[in-house]
Amino acid sequence: MDTVSYTLSQITAELGGAWRGSDVSVSAVKPLADASAAHISFLANPKYKADVTESAAGAVIVSPQTADEFAGRNLIVAQDPYLYFAKVARLFSPLEKASGLIHPTAVVEESATVPAGCEIGAHAYIGADTVLGQGCRILAGAVIEHNCTLGNEVVIHPNAVICHGCTLGNRVEIHSGAVIGADGFGLAFAGDSWFKIPQTGAVTLGDDVEIGSNSNIDRGAMSDTVVGNGTKIDNQVQIGHNCKIGSHTVIAAKTGISGSVTVGSYCIIGGGVGTVGHIEIADKTTIGGGSNITHSIKESGQHIAGPYPMQTHKEWARNAVHIRRLSEINQRIKQLEKALEPKPADNQ
Amino acid sequence: MDTVSYTLSQITAELGGAWRGSDVSVSAVKPLADASAAHISFLANPKYKADVTESAAGAVIVSPQTADEFAGRNLIVAQDPYLYFAKVARLFSPLEKASGLIHPTAVVEESATVPAGCEIGAHAYIGADTVLGQGCRILAGAVIEHNCTLGNEVVIHPNAVICHGCTLGNRVEIHSGAVIGADGFGLAFAGDSWFKIPQTGAVTLGDDVEIGSNSNIDRGAMSDTVVGNGTKIDNQVQIGHNCKIGSHTVIAAKTGISGSVTVGSYCIIGGGVGTVGHIEIADKTTIGGGSNITHSIKESGQHIAGPYPMQTHKEWARNAVHIRRLSEINQRIKQLEKALEPKPADNQ
Amino acid sequence: MDTVSYTLSQITAELGGAWRGSDVSVSAVKPLADASAAHISFLANPKYKADVTESAAGAVIVSPQTADEFAGRNLIVAQDPYLYFAKVARLFSPLEKASGLIHPTAVVEESATVPAGCEIGAHAYIGADTVLGQGCRILAGAVIEHNCTLGNEVVIHPNAVICHGCTLGNRVEIHSGAVIGADGFGLAFAGDSWFKIPQTGAVTLGDDVEIGSNSNIDRGAMSDTVVGNGTKIDNQVQIGHNCKIGSHTVIAAKTGISGSVTVGSYCIIGGGVGTVGHIEIADKTTIGGGSNITHSIKESGQHIAGPYPMQTHKEWARNAVHIRRLSEINQRIKQLEKALEPKPADNQ
Incomplete structure (x- = not known):
């Protein structure tokens, strides 16, 4: 083109x-x-x-x-x-500039602020008291709920959703189907059913943050979930409530960061990674695709491994069963070692 | 706020x-x-x-x-x-009540039933013969196809989709980007191509069910996929066709339940879990995040483990190769044990 | 019904x-x-x-x-x-035919081509210079950006998005929330921040391709991402930029194919599979659910294994630690074997 x-x-x-x-x-x-x-x-x-x-x-x-x-x-x-x-x-392929047109089918609530020069696409929705910066592009079908604040030159792609009360920095780009600020998953057990914990925080995205298609950044339970400047997040990534993601960190597709995790700056996190909640990942950590992060990584600059090596189905059928017997294997080796230890009698 | x-x-x-x-x-x-x-x-x-x-x-x-x-x-x-x-x-933070307003850009098909007091947001769509209960909130851009039945005080967040023929209980909440009732994945091989099996069931969600953002509950092939009362499902979860999920079960983000799986009540299923199809998971089962469930769990109240422990890349490079050799390691230990067995001569 | x-x-x-x-x-x-x-x-x-x-x-x-x-x-x-x-x-349950109606709330840009007989739902959007084939059904809230080309009898379900410049063959079906042609994840490190690589390719889907709900097919960086005829992709699947997926291949839910991967024809790929980038998977490969594919599969017709067997939390706590010690276990067995080798003296 x-x-x-x-x-x-x-x-x-x-x-x-x-x-x-x-x-x-x-x-x-x-x-x-x-x-x-x-x-x-x-x-x-x-x-x-x-x-x-x-x-x-x-x-x-x-x-x-x-x-x-x-x-x-x-x-x-x-x-x-x-x-x-x-x-x-x-x-x-220069970045497309805002057309300055508000499509006649777009709905902009009366109390919203949309500076001249912004582009609002067909069937887009801008909620009450939401404030857009200069040169924003809100494309077809995108929904920005009430009380949000967007910086300059933000791009929201078709059918993405920004939930109420969220803050987006300058030049943030949100791809189609991404949802910023849906409720975090907080529940208290009430004896025979689950009581939902109101999620009263929101989401704050720094400048130059990019969020991939169909990804989620959940709103915080009591304070905001935060993503720092320049951090780039790929498709189908889930960031749980209360997470603090640093600046200039890269997270590849399908990774899930559980609630209340702190991720440092300049980390490189591969695809399909999972973490437990409430841990810290130091600056400049590299995490291989498919890894499961089960505790904090406190020293910066480490390289954490990816998943186990693939095998043919035949190899797998032969080996996988022994994973459930590793403790026993270890015991048997210990006994063999003991049996072979030089005995006092041998020294005579 | x-x-x-x-x-x-x-x-x-x-x-x-x-x-x-x-x-x-x-x-x-x-x-x-x-x-x-x-x-x-x-x-x-x-x-x-x-x-x-x-x-x-x-x-x-x-x-x-x-x-x-x-x-x-x-x-x-x-x-x-x-x-x-x-x-x-x-x-x-009391639950927001329905405003009672139908936005002028919303489309409600003539044969749909929307009681006075419901809130229908901008660009929302309510299909033919769909029936809403009292006090429902259908927010901006949400789509409810034809022939659906919703209970009272149901909330459908922006840009979520409820496909035709689905039934939602009272106080169900569906978050943005979730899709309830898309076709299950059923295919029959026809020699040189795949023939799609029509998915003629739908989805039934009980009272107080919550479905997270960008999650999917697929419609059944011949009868409904069912989620029981009070079950809470996080973001980016996939529930395959024909599943029967019990009541008051909790499923964390990014978990995938394959087709025709029965999950009991009061289960707690962590994030990023996967299962094979056609199995049963008993009541009150706890499954750690990242687990792969490869066969039925028939006894209730068990705790199934999470993924393998994370390692540094160095450890991984040293150890992972041996996973493909576990069967051989087991054989070598057996031979060592045999070699050390007390021989008849030793007993003389 | x-x-x-x-x-x-x-x-x-x-x-x-x-x-x-x-x-x-x-x-x-x-x-x-x-x-x-x-x-x-x-x-x-x-x-x-x-x-x-x-x-x-x-x-x-x-x-x-x-x-x-x-x-x-x-x-x-x-x-x-x-x-x-x-x-x-x-x-x-015969396939539903296009109603031939363009809903009054749909927006069809003047330069778009929509043949008589197509169905365009409420709040759907058809961008400039996009060309639809005969009998297409573009359902409520679906967005097709500019410069796309669709074959005959294509169905786009509610709130799905087709990004600019993509090509869809005949009888393609795209389920709700799927996004075809969002930007691939390409970044170059610029010393202290990430510079986004413009994604100037698009997506080409062959005839009879089906893409599941909330799945993503990313646009190529310099040329198109391609999915061949008759390939069926389930929900929440991610196909990275520049991938070439063959014909009549089946990919189950939650699988992620990293960028620049070539997948053959007639492959059967289970759910929750992950791959590294830049590899080739031969024709007729079967990959078990939950597998991590870490290098190319060059011989066709192989069966690659699924994940490790599930364990109770007790078994896991006992065994998992030894995975990090497999190299050491191997060394200890070697020493035992050496200690038991017949020594010259024994032969006297």
């Missing part, structure tokens, strides 16, 4: 780095294998150098360390070719 | 229990650490007695067993301080 | 197979245990022959191999009773 094109000199003028070869014009970013003369590609991992040689790309983004090996190619030389590629891709 | 306040005598008049100290007025419930003079807090676990002493709370809910230790504090003495706290919190 | 009825001769005229006994009229399909005289049932697994004898069903679908054992019963004899049952059930 994008038909803009840029020359290498225009790109480096915009994004830094240096260009070599001919100042060709390119109109899209493609992987090395798919690129043709109209495209710019990139070499993020020196392991794939050979792919550059074979690529038909009009130009390639490379690092200073590898640039000299590609004499004759049109290059952009940048310290971090992967990051540079991302920025070039953004150049070709 | 709540500015109501109650004195301790007003609270105990309403909820039972006894108050001690001054009959102070409080306006919110807060944890011991966060509370100030305007707040009431609670001591659910005697382990944290010291926190009461340090708390600035205007009053504290404590048990009869611990009350005497807090002479000089303003107290409410109640048998179950946690349950009492929940009830006080509800006092400060 | 269905009141149509068919005689056995009418059914076999429509679907093949042969009938025996009386040409009775039946009006629904029920399991053997639930069926009465007005119902037709089926025997899919010869193991349950006795249930046929006890069933009150008016007629039973059986295989040629078992038919002779049920003398005196009204039968339909078919090669594959389970598939035949599915087809009879469809006969009683």
Whole structure:
């Protein structure tokens, strides 16, 4: 859909780095294998150098360390070719700006504040006393309940829901089907039934937070659930009530963080991870996909493992049963060790 | 948002229990650490007695067993301080009542029954021949298809969907993005492709059932999927077709119950649990988060374990490979045991 | 809700197979245990022959191999009773046809193409330049963004979202809350924050694809995420960006396929499965529920195992700790084996 094109000199003028070869014009970013003369590609991992040689790309983004090996190619030389590629891709696909139109089918409650320049899509709903910042885009069918506060340039995708009283920072992006601020799961047992604990906190999302499609950030029980600046959360993630997620942390799809967990900043959490509640995960922790986190991680910078290795069904049928017998196996080894210990008699 | 306040005598008049100290007025419930003079807090676990002493709370809910230790504090003495706290919190945040307004953008099909006093939000949809009970709240963007029956005081949150033919009891609450009655996953292989089995049952939810945000209860293949009275289901839970979930059972986030599973009453099922299909789980079973339930649990009252313990990546790299060799490890121990068996010659 | 009825001769005229006994009229399909005289049932697994004898069903679908054992019963004899049952059930519950009505509250952008005969529900939205095929049903609250292309007889259930630029084949069915084409999760680290990689591909779904409720198929980073013809995906499944899923593959609920994974055709993937990214899964692979797939499966037709066996909490507490000591256990066995090796001296 994008038909803009840029020359290498225009790109480096915009994004830094240096260009070599001919100042060709390119109109899209493609992987090395798919690129043709109209495209710019990139070499993020020196392991794939050979792919550059074979690529038909009009130009390639490379690092200073590898640039000299590609004499004759049109290059952009940048310290971090992967990051540079991302920025070039953004150049070709600039963020869509708010249209400034409020669709006639949108409902904006009278006490809501919607600055001129915001875009409110078809059948979107903005509740009472909710305040939007400048340049927000609330797309078709999205619902923002009452008493919410949104920063500038927030994007709410179709059919996402922001429940009452939540606060979203600047440039927050909420994808379709995500729900911010549904009730946390708090129950007290009342002898023969469960009494629901009112969830009277809300959710606070910092600047530049992104929440994936069909993800949930539950509202706090007594104070807000908080996600720090720049944290990016993928699809179908569940963040329980009262969690405090730090800044610039990344959480991949299908992960569930139980209630009242504190996650540090600059963590990288893989997909399908689960945690128990009420624990702390230190800054810069890396957690492999599929891990189950059963207690706090107090030292920062650790790498926690992923799930057990896959097996064929045959291997599994042979081995899995022994997992339930590991304690017994350990006992049997102990007895063998004891039986083999040098006895006093042997020393005579 | 709540500015109501109650004195301790007003609270105990309403909820039972006894108050001690001054009959102070409080306006919110807060944890011991966060509370100030305007707040009431609670001591659910005697382990944290010291926190009461340090708390600035205007009053504290404590048990009869611990009350005497807090002479000089303003107290409410109640048998179950946690349950009492929940009830006080509800006092400060009473359930919202239906406004009685049908938003002009809502669509209610002519053959639907919506009693006076119900609230139908912006862009909500009520299908043909659907019947609502008294005092229901169908919020913005929620869709109730045709031929559904809802009890009294049901709340359907924004953008949730109730598919055709489903039955919801009194005081059922369905959170945003939840889908009740989507097709179960039934397929018959037809040699080179899959033939979809029509899902002609529906879903029946008992009284006081709560379904979390972005959860699914699938419609039955030939008869209804059923959830019993008072059962509470968290976010992103999947209940497959034909399941029969008992009463007053609690299921935490991200759990998946496969098709045709029967779950008893008063079970507590943790988050991220998975099950195979066509099994039975007895009443009062507790299942730890992350468990995989691979066969029926026939005896009631059991506690089934959670996932394996987390490890650092280093530990994992060292140990995980041996899981695929457990059968071999077992064989090697057997041979060692055999080699060390007292031989007839040794007995001479 | 269905009141149509068919005689056995009418059914076999429509679907093949042969009938025996009386040409009775039946009006629904029920399991053997639930069926009465007005119902037709089926025997899919010869193991349950006795249930046929006890069933009150008016007629039973059986295989040629078992038919002779049920003398005196009204039968339909078919090669594959389970598939035949599915087809009879469809006969009683024919696919709903598009009503041909565009609800007055639906919004169809002027540049969109909606052929006469399509059904567009209340508050549905069809974006600019989107093109629908014949006989599509876009139900209440569904959103189809701009520049999408839909084949014939596509059904989009309430509140599902199709993001811009996606392509759906003929007879595709998307259930409520599913989101097709939300942004993939692509980030480049920029020293102190994450830079979002624009996701400029889209999603292409082949003919007869079905996507379950609250599932996600993410749009590709530079080219489309693709799902092949006839593939059926259950609820709460996540397919990451750039995946290529083959044809006639079945994926059960809650499974997550990470980015850039290639899945073959005719695979059967259980529920709650996770995979790492950038791997290949060969045709006709069967993966048990709860498996974690940590590397490519290159040989077709393999059966990969499910999760570890469940344990009681007592067993778990006893055994789980040893998983972190498996490498040590292995070392200790090695030493025992060495200690028991026949020594030179023993041979004297």
